[in-house]
Amino acid sequence: MILTVTPNPSLDRTYEVHALERGEVIRAETERTDPGGKGVNVSRAVAAAGRRTVAVLPLGGAAGALVAELLDAQGIEVAPVAIAGTTRSNIALAEVDGVLTKINAPGPELLPAEQELLLDTVRAQSPGAGWIACCGSLPRGLAPSWYADLVVRAHAAGVRIALDTSGRALLEALRARPDVVKPNAAELAEAVGRPLATVGDAVKAAEELRGMGARAVLASLGADGQLLVDGAGTWFGSARVDDVRSNVGAGDSSLAGFLVAGGSGPEALASAVAHGAAAVRLPGSVMPTPADLDPAAVTVTDDIPMDRELTEPVS
Numbered sequence: 001m002i003l004t005v006t007p008n009p010s011l012d013r014t015y016e017v018h019a020l021e022r023g024e025v026i027r028a029e030t031e032r033t034d035p036g037g038k039g040v041n042v043s044r045a046v047a048a049a050g051r052r053t054v055a056v057l058p059l060g061g062a063a064g065a066l067v068a069e070l071l072d073a074q075g076i077e078v079a080p081v082a083i084a085g086t087t088r089s090n091i092a093l094a095e096v097d098g099v100l101t102k103i104n105a106p107g108p109e110l111l112p113a114e115q116e117l118l119l120d121t122v123r124a125q126s127p128g129a130g131w132i133a134c135c136g137s138l139p140r141g142l143a144p145s146w147y148a149d150l151v152v153r154a155h156a157a158g159v160r161i162a163l164d165t166s167g168r169a170l171l172e173a174l175r176a177r178p179d180v181v182k183p184n185a186a187e188l189a190e191a192v193g194r195p196l197a198t199v200g201d202a203v204k205a206a207e208e209l210r211g212m213g214a215r216a217v218l219a220s221l222g223a224d225g226q227l228l229v230d231g232a233g234t235w236f237g238s239a240r241v242d243d244v245r246s247n248v249g250a251g252d253s254s255l256a257g258f259l260v261a262g263g264s265g266p267e268a269l270a271s272a273v274a275h276g277a278a279a280v281r282l283p284g285s286v287m288p289t290p291a292d293l294d295p296a297a298v299t300v301t302d303d304i305p306m307d308r309e310l311t312e313p314v315s
């Protein structure tokens with residue numbers, strides 16, 4: 001079973017528009033509403049892969065009720081923590097040329113009793129979990145060390161932990177030695193305080209994160225592919241995608257792919273790349289099923305193209 005923890009979930013509204021024009025009324029061509037938040041998406045992708053998952057998340061207000069209803073309709077097992085505040089709604093504007101603009105709300109503040117209940121719920125759900133995936137931003141009320149504490153508790157319970165967060169929450173958690181962290185290029189650059197222009201820059205940054213405590217780093221480099229750096233070696237995986245529809249949740253789909261394939265080594269990286277590539281072809285944050293995957297299009301190598309320039313360098 002893969003347990004996910006999403007401290008700041010969301011109702012994700014995606015509008016497909018022809019093109020964004022600032023200051024104008026834009027008529028959307030399509031709209032869709034998905035239950036969101038990074039851990040929620042990991043659970044949706046794990047379930048789509050046919051594996052058992054439980055999603056722990058605080059939920060409140062009308063948006064929270066709708067998130068619960070949408071997850072129920074998708075057959076996702078949820079361990080909810082009722083909160084006084086209202087779950088946030090995040091907006092994605094997807095233009096036909098593939099450019100996506102996202103507006104993420106801060107979300108509710110978790111009261112001290114709700115913070116306790118969230119930890120208690122994770123503890124209660126942990127027995128039987130092979131992995132805990134802790135994902136996304138921390139809502140107001142949770143200290144930047146919250147994920148670090150969770151890593152310590154998970155390890156004390158003998159459960160491996162995958163972490164997808166950024167900024168101070170990531171830096172603090174590294175010291176607790178998470179089993180895998182999954183930064184994107186921007187998060188990787190922020191964590192090491194340097195720009196990333198090449199695949200080699202990303203490899204060095206990932207190695208530095210290992211030096212700071214991460215046991216393995218699964219870094220997603222957008223259209224350029226993904227890197228896995230762990231104690232056994234470094235691998236680079238990629239898959240060409242020509243028909244990008246929405247990259248919302250593609251990183252979450254990748255992490256789910258990595259975990260359902262065992263959570264370590266080049267085969268898990270290949271699964272991560274296949275899941276990420278399939279997710280960007282689907283609308284909104286729809287998660288791929290095995291039928292959407294094209295494993296034959298994925299290449300994984302330990303011959304890292306260090307000098308290759310990133311299509312989207314981070315300055």
Ligand SMILES: O=P(O)(O)OC[C@@]1(O)O[C@H](CO)[C@@H](O)[C@@H]1O
Nearest residue numbers: 010036037038090104136137249
């Ligand atoms: O604000 P956070 O927690 O960093 O990210 C939240 C979010 O952008 O992440 C998911 C995509 O990865 C979406 O479902 C959700 O809206």
